[in-house]
Amino acid sequence: MDPQLLISGIIFGLSIGSIYFLMAIGLSLCFGLMRIISLDQMLYYAIGAYLTYSVSLATGSVWLGALAGLVVAAIAAFAVERLLFRRIYERPLTFSMITSFGILIGGIGVIKFFWGVIPRPVPAPIGQQFAVLGTDVPVYRLVIVGIAVLVYVGIWLFLNRTITGKAIRAGIEDVEHVEGLGINVSRLFTITFIIAGSLSGLAGGLHAPLIMVEPSMGLEVLAFVFMVVIIGGLGSIKGTLISAFMIGQVVSIGSLIYAPLAQMAPFAIMLLVLLIKPTGLYGGAVARR
């Protein structure tokens, strides 16, 4: 294969993988700590993208837009957690899945109400190209990868160096024990959900210049984010990072070889991983609740 094509393919895969990682980390954390499947992360992703569109249209700065997307997604996540999810933590997993799907579909309706159904373009904030081994690649894609790595480091530091983060990690192991130690678990849940929602919003804001912004964009990435989470193992940050970049590469390189491979190959990999290890690469045996 043409090396130039390959290099741009790898960079493309890394940037796509970064977007998937930012979204999957929220799903994974929410499942690990609260035992909920939060499909509404796809809504915060769409919210992030739409705010990026509107704010960049008003102010001319995409970065400001992504920031606004992050903040509004965090506020939306906070409201949803306080009003709805609070009531279903004790219930079986089915509840969170159906409720969050309801929020997602309802939210798409709200987005259609405000912004209409027409796909909107967002300009790329950095137009320059950067030469990697003699191939020109857009700087913006490299920036996305950099942001994802920063987020990973930030999350790692947060989980390992702060007392709240340590409590979250302990909660993933055994939440009743943490509660017994006198830590306010309900506040921990809110913090985790806000982190998840804001990262999804950030993912939407960063992805917006690369694609068209449309109401059902969350549903388009849904399957890929799911596959990332399943392959990495629910509740594991490291597994999520590895599988996100893996799926990113498979999607990007696969589409260079044979276009339909981009959609089918991740699914085949997921089936293969599940065949060997039903809990995903890094997913441990999670205690039932």
Add this chain to the structure above:
Amino acid sequence: MLKAFRWWGGLLLAFALLAASRMFLPLPFAIEVVLFSIYTIGCSFLVGRVGFISFGQPAYLALGAYATAFYLFYFGANPYIGIALGVAGGLLASLIVGPLFVRLRSDYFALVNLALAVIVYYLMQKVLAGVTHGDNGLWFLTNIASTPVLDLSRPASFFIFAYLVALAVWVLYKYLDDSVFGASCLATKVNEDKLEFLGYSNFRIRLLAFVIANTTTALAGAMYAVYLGFVSPEMSSPSRAADPVIVTILGGAGTLYGPIVGAFAYTAMKDVISKLVGNWEFFIGFLLVFIMMAGERGIWGTLQPRLERLVSRSKEPAEKER
């Protein structure tokens, strides 16, 4: 004799009501309700009886529909054979993915099934576009030959056919509910370790339940294909993935008549609301959240105990049906 009467009584009453509703409802509405109930009962069985929540039902619906469509578009004209092939397609697909899926924990199961629905969507929309004509779909309404006795190309007789099929499906599910198999399904939902100790295989019970439920869904898909004379990838689009789950929850998960009640309510609401406002997703989403918050038993699940109490009060000795 009395026992047999009681067994059939509720079933026949429900279907008599359904037949009576045909008199004062428009035909497309009645057909939609019947087909949607068949579509939903598999999901209802999986959610309520086996404890598997499946967001992937559209995948099996589309597979059944496409198996029928391929036959009617490319090879033959007999709609009955088409439907049989659709069911066979669904059976085959669930036999292939079943052993893999039912080993998973219920959280992974839900995710994998939804992923499957999206993959089937891409498969039909892009990968097999040469055969499926992509987003344009396959149109074969004129290919369907008229058949003796029940002419499926005419909506009025299609309704009778769909009605009979639904009756057969409900007899099957009522039989399953009462059988040892139904009881063991409920047991794998409640306590799988205990069931394992009793000498049953969780894997086999779940696999059988999975195959039965998804073959029923494929049957619904095949009948949709013959009724509409048209299939498109839109059938398994992720935005419609929640439809059977909504109807299941709306009617009451795991109850026998929940799917009919749910399908009736859902189709009626869809008709009314989409006539009034264009923004349909908003209402569906918030309806779903509202039902989950108000209590998960659904319409029929709330009504059933009350009806039973009413019936048992009118009889002398207080007898419970179950």
